[in-house]
Amino acid sequence: MSDVDEPTVEKSAEQSAPEDPLLQSLRDKFGEAVLATHSFRGDRTAVLDRGSLVDACSFLRDDPVNAFDMLVDVTAVDYLGRKPRFEVVYHLLSIQKNHRLRLKVPLEEDDAKVASVVPVWSGANWLEREAWDLYGIQFDGHPDLKRIYLYEEFEGHPLRKDYPKEKRQPLIGPGAPVGANADSGESRS
């Protein structure tokens, strides 16, 4: 990570992490694959190398001390102009132990791919489809990676920071206007 510009957000938030046993267990198990850990406002966070994500998730789910049985959320953050550009963010919850953890996986813009965690938590299915649809993050091994909100012909990924808020794309289907222009900017009601 020495040649990588960390996002400003990350730098400031990354305060001196107290020796949290949960984060420590992750460090002990995965060593250098854990790129950073920090705790901000009581939220534990571990930044992982993407290669170790699935193993780490399996460990976190199956290890009786961690016991993260529920994947609460998957989303992405687009740090446009920084390297690496994307972060995929996973929020985990252990119902048994009543504790939480945030995992983050940084991804480069030209290689925004990460392994799917559907084999670990089936609930990742729709969440990963959503991250693909709105951010363009590819999840290798996902059983059915297709758009979930937008139609297949939609171009681009609207929650990326470089996708204009006012941009309009043509309606499709039998009721669509003929000769609709993708970049016309006209709103159609």
Added chain:
Amino acid sequence: MAEQEQKTAEESTDRLDIPFEPLEMKLGPSHPATHGTVRMNLRLDGETVLSAEVEVGYLHRGFEKECESGLYYQAFPYTDRLNYVSPMINNVGYALACEKLFDVEVPERCQYLRVIASEASRIADHLTCMGACALELGAFTAFLYAVEARESAWDILDTMCGARVTCNYVRIGGVSNDIGPEFAALAREKMAEVARLHTDFEDLLLANPIFRDRMEGTGVLPKEELIALGVTGPLLRAAGVPLDLRRTDPYLVYDRVDFDVPVGESGDNMDRFLVRCEEVRQSARMVEQCLGELPGGPVDLDDPRVRLPAKAQVFSRMEQLISQFKLVTEGPRPPVGEVYQAVEGGNGELGFYLVSDGSGKPYKCRARSPSFSNTQAMSPMVEGGMLADVIPTFDMVNMIGGECDR
């Protein structure tokens, strides 16, 4: 040998060995129960659902994009429309996430008011869900009882925030206004109405064999699968998992109020219904306790970094005038960092993930909505069941379009 032949012949007659193809049927999006956006692609063998692919559609709210292009406090109108039947809970969740980012805590009176608003919202939410379910199973009278009870709950919210449909009450560091002196009496009167109508509603349905037949044993999914799918709220509690963030991870003053977390056993639609019924009572209990223990004092945080100063001070003091000007034009500026704060919404865990780059706008504003994960569990819930059970199951999932959207 003869017996075997006879048996084979019987099996053959039962199955009628003629080739068949599953019937493909699209349920929604214009079905009255599917909210205008949701479509279920069903494959049927007779009336048995072989497979169900759920497509949630898109309402084009642009929640995240809009929130990221505005100041922190400008996101509130988007949050209270996430779930239009329990708007205050969404307001509270977002405000708590912002306050966690700022590392501030609101005054005690404000916390009690937020609990009252949240629980009145939850009552409205559950009554809407249960009433709509009754309606879609043909129990129109019961629906009217639920809606009338909901109106009483809405009266409380209306008195608090001044609006009936576009409820918006909570602010970063406080609430929009304090309650009047007549509020406690009005709230008690309305809660009594809710309790009376809710009891009648329950009596109408729970003694009805048709309703019970339609609900019992349908839409069942074991708790292990629900947990793996990220299902929370009454759906999970009905399967026997007592996960309730008000108890397991208390916020506001939930650790001071006394309430029970109802759980079911079988995790079928009936248990989901019964859990919601009981939660209405528990919420009413919490409202009553908060009204009784409501402390005095301010309802806003006296911190010019996050909350607008009192108008009297703005008009008489330069610092407060400047503070108001900066808050309105630049917005409150939290420190750099990221937080996730979850509250117990009407349908489960409603969480907000905020990333701050130190400016007045959230760099990232994400709503983890319970409806999205809960709707994902629809397919395994209905597969193997009957076509007619899809609707009550979908009712009990209680998907809210705005919440499921992005």
